[in-house]
Amino acid sequence: MDTFQNTIPFVDISRPSIEEPVQSLTDKFGRRFEYLRLSITDVCNFSCQYCLPDGYQCNTSREFLNQDELLMVVKAFAQMGTKKVRITGGEPSLRKDLVDIIRQTAQVDGIEQVAITTNGFKLEKDIDAWVDAGLSSLNVSVDSLDARQFEMITGDGRLQSILRGVDKAIQHGLQVKLNAVLLKSLADHQLPMFLNYVKHNNLTLRFIELMQTGDNKAYFDAEHVRGEEIEARLAELGWVRKTKAQWAGPAKVYRHHDYEGRIGLIMPYSKDFCADCNRLRISSLGKLHLCLFAEKGLDLRELINKSIKQHAPQLLVEEIRALMGQKHATHYLDEGYAGATQHLAMLGG
Numbered sequence: 001m002d003t004f005q006n007t008i009p010f011v012d013i014s015r016p017s018i019e020e021p022v023q024s025l026t027d028k029f030g031r032r033f034e035y036l037r038l039s040i041t042d043v044c045n046f047s048c049q050y051c052l053p054d055g056y057q058c059n060t061s062r063e064f065l066n067q068d069e070l071l072m073v074v075k076a077f078a079q080m081g082t083k084k085v086r087i088t089g090g091e092p093s094l095r096k097d098l099v100d101i102i103r104q105t106a107q108v109d110g111i112e113q114v115a116i117t118t119n120g121f122k123l124e125k126d127i128d129a130w131v132d133a134g135l136s137s138l139n140v141s142v143d144s145l146d147a148r149q150f151e152m153i154t155g156d157g158r159l160q161s162i163l164r165g166v167d168k169a170i171q172h173g174l175q176v177k178l179n180a181v182l183l184k185s186l187a188d189h190q191l192p193m194f195l196n197y198v199k200h201n202n203l204t205l206r207f208i209e210l211m212q213t214g215d216n217k218a219y220f221d222a223e224h225v226r227g228e229e230i231e232a233r234l235a236e237l238g239w240v241r242k243t244k245a246q247w248a249g250p251a252k253v254y255r256h257h258d259y260e261g262r263i264g265l266i267m268p269y270s271k272d273f274c275a276d277c278n279r280l281r282i283s284s285l286g287k288l289h290l291c292l293f294a295e296k297g298l299d300l301r302e303l304i305n306k307s308i309k310q311h312a313p314q315l316l317v318e319e320i321r322a323l324m325g326q327k328h329a330t331h332y333l334d335e336g337y338a339g340a341t342q343h344l345a346m347l348g349g
């Protein structure tokens with residue numbers, strides 16, 4: 001694996017000068033994209049029922065983007081006004097060079113926030129190093145606070161260590177969010193359990209509606225619950241909608257004066273979900289995904305390497321701008337169409 005020190009130094013002649021304003025990345029529907037989700041692996045060590053129920057399987061050999069390639073991608077996006085990068089996977093903490101990737105991403109001019117989405121299995125041990133490298137916000141996936149239920153869903157028995165890691169992250173002053181996929185079989189437990197948790201924990205718990213992917217149709221049919229049901233119960237309990245934070249994207253967030261934390265909802269099946277889309281995705285093999293549920297990824301790997309060789313992020317910038325014309329107004333999830341996405345470990349959600 002390359003190290004950060006091996007990163008090819010280059011004089012970035014194509015970077016806009018101080019006087020030249022960054023021309024932001026927009027699509028034909030007027031949406032602005034300042035948020036990049038960067039997948040650094042598709043390997044995972046958990047076997048979440050809705051994602052990789054049989055665990056990670058792969059019998060073809062392939063190489064994930066190395067640090068030089070990742071750095072070139074981030075530089076190109078930063079030149080188009082990207083301010084926030086979320087590192088994701090698969091499970092990103094399985095990459096041994098994660099700390100270097102966080103550090104080099106945080107050092108790119110224009111990048112103001114480096115976030116990670118993780119299943120949290122290394123959180124307790126590694127959070128100090130991630131923060132030291134420049135991590136500013138953290139999403140941890142925790143579908144249940146009950147150790148038995150958690151293990152049943154994820155196949156992993158380390159819930160207590162994950163929650164200790166979450167506490168450490170809060171103590172570091174990080175912006176922390178927990179993600180819980182809404183599941184019909186847990187419907188009676190999830191809301192009361194997490195309300196209790198956010199009473200005294202200053203973080204945002206976000207319920208994510210289960211999404212149908214290529215691989216999980218039967219599970220989706222059995223377990224999908226609409227987020228509106230939770231929204232209605234929150235309203236009854238006196239929770240009120242917060243105004244959106246910068247780069248917040250499509251989550252709706254609620255607060256209550258008796259609670260330290262917040263409750264969010266991500267409802268991809270709701271009307272207008274895509275109207276606020278502000279993110280693009282790069283897969284761990286260097287494909288641009290204009291939507292989580294696009295029909296295909298657009299391969300940029302050759303161009304990423306050409307840009308590295310020629311010290312010219314501008315090559316990548318021009319291609320990405322041209323490809324934006326292919327971005328659709330919305331996904332077609334409600335018609336049961338999940339595009340090329342077999343499971344979200346491919347792209348990071």
Ligand code: SAM
Binds near residue numbers: 211216
């Ligand atoms: N392994 C990391 C994790 O679990 O946080 C990062 C990748 S994971 C694919 C990113 C997020 O997608 C997690 O919060 C996970 O719960 C969510 N996710 C995975 N499959 C999903 C599905 N079918 N519907 C809704 N959310 C899903």
Ligand code: SF4
Binds near residue numbers: 051052091141344345
């Ligand atoms: Fe792994 Fe995350 Fe998928 Fe769970 S949701 S199997 S932790 S990639």
